[in-house]
Amino acid sequence: MDMISGATVDSPATLTVVVKNRLSYKQTIRPYRLVVMDNPPVGWSVEQNTIYLAPTEDHPFVETVPEYERDDEGRWRVATLAEDWFPKTLTLPPERAFTAEYYVFAPPVRDKSPVEPGRYQFPPGSYTGFELVVWPTDEPGPQGRSQFEDVNPPYLVGAERMAWFHNASPGTTRYVQPATETVELPGTIKFELRNRSAEPMLGNPRYWRVHKLVEGEWFPIAPWQWPQPATVLGPGERDQSTLALFHGEPIDIEARTVGYIGGGTYAYELRFSTEEPRTHAAMFEVEAPDVTLDIEERATVTEDGLTTVVTMPNHADASRPATAVVTPTDETPDKRLLPEQLPRRRFRVLWNSLPLFTAKDSREEIYVRTDQATVREVLDDADDESVFEYRNMTYRVTASMT
DSSP: OEEEEOOOSSSOEEEEEEEEEOSSSOEEEOGGGGSTTSSSOEEEOTTOOEEEEEEOTTOTTOSSOOOEEEOTTSOEEESOOOSOSSOSOEEEOTTEEEEEEEEEEBOOGGGOOOOOSEEEEESTTOSSSEEEEEOOTTSOSOOSOOTTTTOOOOOOTTOSSEEEGGGOOTTOOEEEEESOSEEESSEEEEEEEEEOSSSOEEEEEEEEEEEEEETTEEEEEEOOOOOOOOEEEOTTOEEEEEEEEOSSSOOOOSSEEEOSOOSEEEEEEEEEESSSOOEEEEEEEEEOOOOOOOOOTTOEEEEETTEEEEEOTTSTTOSSEEEEEEEEOOSOOSEEEOTTTTTSGGGHHHHTTGGGOOTTOOOOEEEEEEEHHHHHHHTTTOSSEEEEEETTEEEEEEEEOO
């Protein structure tokens, strides 16, 4: 199926359907099994609005071409609904294809209901048919105002061009819309990336990321790794996702979950683009206390004077054990870290060391016994050291891969 044209003053919206018997022998079927040859083909939206597909004169299997008309407001409507548009049985020759045209109509004038924006399912209530998506092409974008519409944030990390929801206007054709822009924890936010353009969007359906805005800078929170499939989001299609946020350890639910989230301003990022690469994102506000961290429950701590040794649970069975040394320093940091970032696999060495330092702490260094993979992640594959700023203090991380 494919749309040929939208509605004009001269013609209803038109779509084309290809019907093919792929088998090497003829098939005799009841036409309603093909959905588009029910008597009549009707779609329903969630709001219980209806839409009809009526065969044109060029339909190869039509028995009765339905009459149609324009109402007083210029809408195209099917004039009458009959049960003889298509035959009761249909025989398709082997390995033969047929092209059929349809008009898209609102219900008859007596029903008064126009074709409203929405997603119409054919047949109604079925997951095996298809959907026809309708939107106002002169105003495809979101309606209403965003609470961030006067905010001018920087680009997210790694983005070449940004498409923020709060900058979307009624004329915007591609955007990701949150169901809410404020959430209390624990809580969820539903997001919907909509493609209301005539061009497909290419992207990774498994890519998503949460960022936090602090002092005019975005900090990636989670996740840090993704599968790499690719898919196409066609005209009228949408990508729906639910983000679940927790102040502490996340609960495993049917959603994209992120734990250890504190209050502040965040962004949810998706990567779908047309020929012009854009990062689509929506900002939201989290109402929650600040994050306070301790080391992992299964990690053990031993102290010897000013030296502390933390043994992580993956050290005992490590095929390649390693030790990281975390030391306060006055050096210039390579990067700044937030408390929300530490409880991630990439920063496990720091999660199991930095919470043990305090402003009045006199300890000189912390040894973190783990495996080589964990150490290499925090060093970002560097061979020598990394320097981080955390809670207004600076720390150097070095490692021994033995």
